[in-house]
Amino acid sequence: MTTTPQDSRAEPTPLAPGAPRSGTTFLGLPTAPRGVGHLRGTQSFPDAARTALRDGQLRANLGRATTTIRGKRAAVVAEVPHWEQLRQAGKALKAATMARLDEHLEELERQVTARGGTVHWARDATEANRIVTGLVQATGSREVVKVKSMATQEIGLNEALEAAGIEAIETDLAELIVQLGEDSPSHILVPAIHKNRSEIREIFRRTIPGVDPGLTDDPRRLAMAARTHLRERFLRARVAVSGANFAVAETGTLSVVESEGNGRMCLTLPQTLITVMGIEKVVPRWEDLGVFLQLLPRSSTGERMNPYTSTWAGVTPGDGPQEFHLVLLDNGRTAVLADEVGREALHCIRCSACLNVCPVYERTGGHAYGSVYPGPIGAVLSPQLTGVEDNASLPYASSLCGACYDVCPVAIDIPSILVHLRGEHVEAQTRPTAEAVAFRGLARVMSNPRLWHLAQRAAGLGRFLARGKPTLPAALPPPASAWTRSRDLPTPPRKSFVQQWTEEHRQ
Amino acid sequence: MRVALFATCLVDTVVPQVARATAVLLERLGHEVVVPPTQACCGQMHVNTGYRREAVPIVANHVRAFAGAEAVVAPSGSCVASIHHQQAMVARRAGEHALADEAQALAGRTYELSQFLVDVLGVTDVGAYYPHRVTYHPTCHSLRLLRVGDRPLALLRAVRGLDLVELPGAESCCGFGGTFAVKNADTSTAMLTDKMANVLSTGAEVCTAGDSSCLVHIGGGLSRLRSGTRTVHLAEILASTEDDVSPTQTTRPAVRA
Numbered sequence: 001m002t003t004t005p006q007d008s009r010a011e012p013t014p015l016a017p018g019a020p021r022s023g024t025t026f027l028g029l030p031t032a033p034r035g036v037g038h039l040r041g042t043q044s045f046p047d048a049a050r051t052a053l054r055d056g057q058l059r060a061n062l063g064r065a066t067t068t069i070r071g072k073r074a075a076v077v078a079e080v081p082h083w084e085q086l087r088q089a090g091k092a093l094k095a096a097t098m099a100r101l102d103e104h105l106e107e108l109e110r111q112v113t114a115r116g117g118t119v120h121w122a123r124d125a126t127e128a129n130r131i132v133t134g135l136v137q138a139t140g141s142r143e144v145v146k147v148k149s150m151a152t153q154e155i156g157l158n159e160a161l162e163a164a165g166i167e168a169i170e171t172d173l174a175e176l177i178v179q180l181g182e183d184s185p186s187h188i189l190v191p192a193i194h195k196n197r198s199e200i201r202e203i204f205r206r207t208i209p210g211v212d213p214g215l216t217d218d219p220r221r222l223a224m225a226a227r228t229h230l231r232e233r234f235l236r237a238r239v240a241v242s243g244a245n246f247a248v249a250e251t252g253t254l255s256v257v258e259s260e261g262n263g264r265m266c267l268t269l270p271q272t273l274i275t276v277m278g279i280e281k282v283v284p285r286w287e288d289l290g291v292f293l294q295l296l297p298r299s300s301t302g303e304r305m306n307p308y309t310s311t312w313a314g315v316t317p318g319d320g321p322q323e324f325h326l327v328l329l330d331n332g333r334t335a336v337l338a339d340e341v342g343r344e345a346l347h348c349i350r351c352s353a354c355l356n357v358c359p360v361y362e363r364t365g366g367h368a369y370g371s372v373y374p375g376p377i378g379a380v381l382s383p384q385l386t387g388v389e390d391n392a393s394l395p396y397a398s399s400l401c402g403a404c405y406d407v408c409p410v411a412i413d414i415p416s417i418l419v420h421l422r423g424e425h426v427e428a429q430t431r432p433t434a435e436a437v438a439f440r441g442l443a444r445v446m447s448n449p450r451l452w453h454l455a456q457r458a459a460g461l462g463r464f465l466a467r468g469k470p471t472l473p474a475a476l477p478p479p480a481s482a483w484t485r486s487r488d489l490p491t492p493p494r495k496s497f498v499q500q501w502t503e504e505h506r507q
Numbered sequence: 508m509r510v511a512l513f514a515t516c517l518v519d520t521v522v523p524q525v526a527r528a529t530a531v532l533l534e535r536l537g538h539e540v541v542v543p544p545t546q547a548c549c550g551q552m553h554v555n556t557g558y559r560r561e562a563v564p565i566v567a568n569h570v571r572a573f574a575g576a577e578a579v580v581a582p583s584g585s586c587v588a589s590i591h592h593q594q595a596m597v598a599r600r601a602g603e604h605a606l607a608d609e610a611q612a613l614a615g616r617t618y619e620l621s622q623f624l625v626d627v628l629g630v631t632d633v634g635a636y637y638p639h640r641v642t643y644h645p646t647c648h649s650l651r652l653l654r655v656g657d658r659p660l661a662l663l664r665a666v667r668g669l670d671l672v673e674l675p676g677a678e679s680c681c682g683f684g685g686t687f688a689v690k691n692a693d694t695s696t697a698m699l700t701d702k703m704a705n706v707l708s709t710g711a712e713v714c715t716a717g718d719s720s721c722l723v724h725i726g727g728g729l730s731r732l733r734s735g736t737r738t739v740h741l742a743e744i745l746a747s748t749e750d751d752v753s754p755t756q757t758t759r760p761a762v763r764a
Contacts, residue, residue, distance in 0.1 A: 050693045359680045363697045397691060399684025399698070400555060402651035419593075422557030439558045446516065447564035449545035449572075456520050471730055482689040486696040487727030490521060497514050497523035501530070501542040 029335035030124065031387040037125040037156040037331070038184070039386050041370015044393040048368040058365050061196045066356045069190075072302025073353060073407070080298070089291050090410040094347035097284060098337060104249040104282045105328060111252025115314020117324040122276075124331045125155035131327050132157060132241065132274055133164045139272050139323075141166070141238045147256060147263040148172030149243025150188055150350055151276045151329055153372040154385075157241065168241065169233050171262040173226050180207040186366030186374060189300050189352035194365050197222065230262065240266035240321070244277040245349070246292060247326075249284050253313045254326065257296060257306050267310050273321035278329050280346040292349060295409035299351035332385035341420040345380045347410045354404035354414060360397060369394060376404035380417040388424045395421035456496045466491035508628075509539045511576035513569075513617070515586045516548035518719045525719050528746035529582045529620060535746070536624075536633060546572040550597065551589035556686045559597045563606070566594045570609045578627065579617040582742045584649025584717045587619040592652060619649060620742055621658040621717055631661045636749045638668030641739075642711035644702070644725065646718040647680050659717055659741055666744060672709045676701070683724035699728045706736060713739045 032039050041048060052058060077083055097104055109119040122128035132152075136144055144161065146152065146168050158168040158179075170179040174192040178185050181203040185191030192200065197217035204211055204222065208229050215225055242263065246255040254275055256263045267273060283289065297306040315324050337343050355361045355375030366374030371382035371391065379398055383391035395418050404414045429436060445451045466472050471488035475481070483489060510533050514526035530540045549569055550562035569590075573579050581587050591614045598607035624630055643663060649655045663671050682688065682698025689695075702725060706714045714729070716722050719740055726738030 046691050046693065049691065053693050053697050359682070359698050360691075360694055363701075364694055395557075396687065397694075399647070399680045399682060399687045399695070401647035401680035401684070403647075403678075403680070406651055419555055419557075419559075422555070423559045424557075426557030427560070435556075436558075439553060439556065440561055443553055443558065443561035443565055446548040446550075447568040449547060449568070452547040459520050471727075474731070479689060482692040483727075485692065486699070486731065487688075487724060488730040489727060490723065492521060493523050495523070496519045497526035498519050498542055498544060498546060500523065500527075502544045505542075 029338050030330075030332070031335050031390075032154075032332040032385045033124050033126055034386075034390070036129065036160075037154055038372045039154060039382050040390055041368075043370065045364075045368055045370070045397040046393060048370060049364040049397075052364045052368045055365075057196070057199075058194050059363060061194055062362055062365055064196075065190065065193050066362045069302055069356045073299060073356065076298045076302050076304055079304075080294070086291060086294060087409055087411050090295050090349075091347065091412075093283065093288050093291060094410055095344075097282065098280070098343060098346055101279065101282070101337065104284050105279055107249040107284075108247055108252060108282050108326075109328075111249065112254075112314055112324075112326050113252075115252050117252070117314040117326055120325060120327045122327050122329050122331070125329075128155050128276060128327055128329050128331070129157055129160035132276060133160055133166070135272070135274050135325050136161065136166050136239050136241075137164065139239050141272075143167040143169060143233075143237065144239040144241050144274075145169050145171050145233055145237040145266045145270065146175075147240065147242035147266045148175045148191070148258070149241070149276060150372060151243045151278050152241060153185060154278075155276070155329065155331060157276065169230075169237075171230050171234070171266055172258070173223065173260055173262070176226055176230070177203055180204070184367065185372060187352060187355055188350050188373065188375075188377075189355075194367070230265075234262075234265045234269055237266070237270045239272045239274065240270040242266060242273065242275045244275050244281055245296070246289060247277055247282045248286050248289065249282055251286050251313055253286065253311050255289065255309065255311045257293070258308045258310075259301060259303075259306055261308050264308050264310050267312065268320045270321055272323040272325075273312075274325045274327065276327045276329055278331070279333050280348075296349055296351055299349075299353040299407065299409040332387075335387075336381075336384040339384065339420075342380065342384050342417050344412050345377065345384060345414075345417060347412050348377050348381065349410060351409055353407040353409065357403040357407050358398075359401060359403070360399065364397075369397065376414045376418075377412070380412075380414055380421060383421055383425075388421055389428055392425050395419075395425060453496075453499060456499070460492050460494050460496070462492045463494065509541060509577050510623075511573055511579045512540050512542050513546055513549075513573065513579050513581040513586070514542070515581055515583045515719070517723070518582060519546075521723060522719050522740070525582050525740040525742055528740065528742040529580065532633060532635075532742060532746040533580065535748075536628065536630065538628075541576075543572045543576070549586045549589045550594060551586060552685055554589065554593050554597055560601060562593075562597050563601045563603060566598055566610055567603075567606055569594070570606060570613055573613055573617075574609075576613070576616065578623070579613065580620055580623045581617065582620045582717070582740060583719065584619045584646050584653050584655060585720060587617055587622075588648040588652035590614045590617050619653055619655060619717060621649075621655050621662055622653065624662060624745075625658040632665035633662065633745050635666040635745045635747055636668050636752070637666050637744045637747045638752075639712045640670040640672060640710065641713045641715055641744065642672050642674040642706060642709045643677070643741075644674055644681065644706070644714055644716040644721065645677055646716050646721045649717045650678060655717065662741070662745060663715070667749075669744070672711050674709060674711075674714075675705045677705075679705075681721050681725050683721045685720070688724060695724075696728075699724060703728050703732070703734070707734060711736060713737055713744075715739050715741050715744055717741050
């Protein structure tokens with residue numbers, strides 16, 4: 001047995017999963033700090049889910065949206081004759097990149113710098129927010145336009161900018177809906193997936209100054225209203241903040257993949273461009289994009305090709321932003337990399353296919369996960385970024401049905417990582433829980449045939465509770481009540497099959 | 508062939524008639540069935556709840572119980588998948604390399620029932636008779652971990668008197684998920700409700716599958732609703748013949764524990 005050493009610092013940072021917990025001197029890799037960003041919820045998953053499940057509008061919206069996108073994805077993936085090989089190529093490229101991540105990042109820094117950009121290294125959310133805020137302040141601008149970005153949602157950049165008196169304007173349509181509605185994203189690709197057209201019309205009517213009071217819920221009219229609102233902001237913006245889907249180390253090229261063209265506006269119009277990118281987004285070579293740009297659109301929006309793919313390297317005199325900053329964000333990623341099983345979560349290209357097929361996500365929605373990364377990938381990524389004890393209920397927020405693994409374009413074995421993180425959680429407990437006592441006792445019973453047969457006989461006594469009925473009473477004490485509140489339990493038999501058979505075949 | 512039957516802990520303790528049906532079916536097909544008396548559990552519940560260290564002695568017991576077996580058959584996709592994908596892994600993680608090797612070798616000789624019938628024995632018509640309207644739920648682990656594909660459907664199509672109806676949304680999880688059903692009881696029940704709605708929409712008298720765990724969950728929900736539609740394991744349907752039918756049995760499987 002190993003024990004977990006108590007961290008002596010005032011604000012203990014949880015140990016990374018997979019970190020050695022005893023026997024060696026281990027300095028620990030920092031996980032994402034508490035009190036900043038959006039990786040931790042205020043409730044456990046089961047509690048948050050209980051509320052969400054009762055929201056019929058949410059479930060209808062999600063059911064409709066995920067069913068549609070699942071169908072689109074399945075159709076365009078089926079068209080690709082060598083999808084499985086493509087997927088394995090994506091997985092292999094990611095695994096090879098992660099194995100020499102430090103070298104690729106240093107090469108990226110050299111190439112971006114050589115092309116007139118500036119690279120900043122941010123160890124966590126706090127540092128990244130400080131860097132970006134400082135860069136915006138240096139321009140004298142009081143507002144920035146933003147391209148949809150998970151990394152900046154993760155670190156809570158908008159709140160940090162607001163605290164410094166800088167307004168951040170989301171320009172992605174769905175992200176704008178979420179921002180105007182003072183809501184939070186519930187999906188990594190479609191942040192407002194939990195809202196339907198009429199809810200969006202109401203948000204626009206209440207928040208967009210000068211909007212047509214007769215605005216209908218026709219998608220085209222809604223898009224036109226958002227466009228009018230955003231156009232003015234694009235034209236006056238002097239600073240833009242973006243994320244990145246990919247960064248090519250050998251050429252120093254950044255890339256943003258999008259559908260609406262708002263990203264293209266932000267990436268080309270302002271004087272200053274600041275890109276915040278998780279360190280796992282780097283790919284070594286230009287040609288690697290060939291694999292990922294086939295995998296990503298089909299998996300995410302169910303399109304053969306996305307409408308806008310922007311790429312840029314450093315600055316080009318007289319064309320586009322004249323100042324470019326790249327902020328490389330760790331925020332727990334190196335800690336994830338240290339875990340041999342869990343590190344595969346860093347291969348994620350944020351397509352959201354796993355969310356769209358997940359039977360749990362489809363019913364609870366993204367907010368129940370408490371992190372900007374919801375769904376199956378969130379359930380393996382968030383607990384690793386924060387340390388598993390800060391998101392201990394997420395690895396259990398899955399029935400392990402495996403649908404996520406099947407659709408993942410880079411073949412991340414999410415169910416195996418979920419199971420691994422459950423093990424990390426159990427092994428991180430310093431005091432025995434009631435559950436642990438029960439499971440340890442059961443393990444002793446199940447590894448000793450004599451005790452097992454006694455236990456089965458004892459379980460068989462439960463049949464007396466049924467008083468001759470085919471099922472046990474619905475009102476059983478906890479923990480059985482968690483089952484019997486919604487499901488009948490069959491009355492247990494007097495004898496197990498193995499016992500009957502053994503008696504019958506005794507010579 | 509001499510076949511060692513792994514009843515699985517859940518079937519053995521809660522629904523022993525499923526193991527009995529498996530044995531009856533295999534004997535009817537002309538094979539010798541042995542039931543190692545020291546068998547207990549594959550360890551999946553421990554591994555999937557996070558107790559992977561504690562699962563090691565359970566794996567050791569399983570490997571001891573089935574040592575020397577030519578072929579092991581279990582009426583469960585989930586337990587067989589755990590034997591294939593988890594047993595050696597947890598043993599190796601615990602540094603028990605000899606046990607891991609043995610578990611891996613045993614896994615190579617361990618089959619889920621429909622795989623064993625179709626792939627090893629090469630039969631799809633097992634001579635069964637079950638005169639009912641039936642829908643089939645492909646359980647997640649048999650579908651995605653074992654890739655049993657349409658083997659269970661081929662077996663069901665060959666059953667005389669059986670009216671097989673397609674289940675809408677068949678490949679969606681029923682919401683069981685082992686301890687998920689208890690730890691996330693509300694989400695599990697929400698998934699179950701949608702599964703039951705699909706089952707009931709078919710007008711089937713019986714919902715079948717290759718895993719008793721999922722069937723106890725779906726059946727428990729259907730029973731609570733007093734729907735009349737019951738869950739019956741694939742093995743129980745395949746074990747039924749004209750000789751077993753009695754005038755009063757309704758959809759109750761002919762082979763009793």
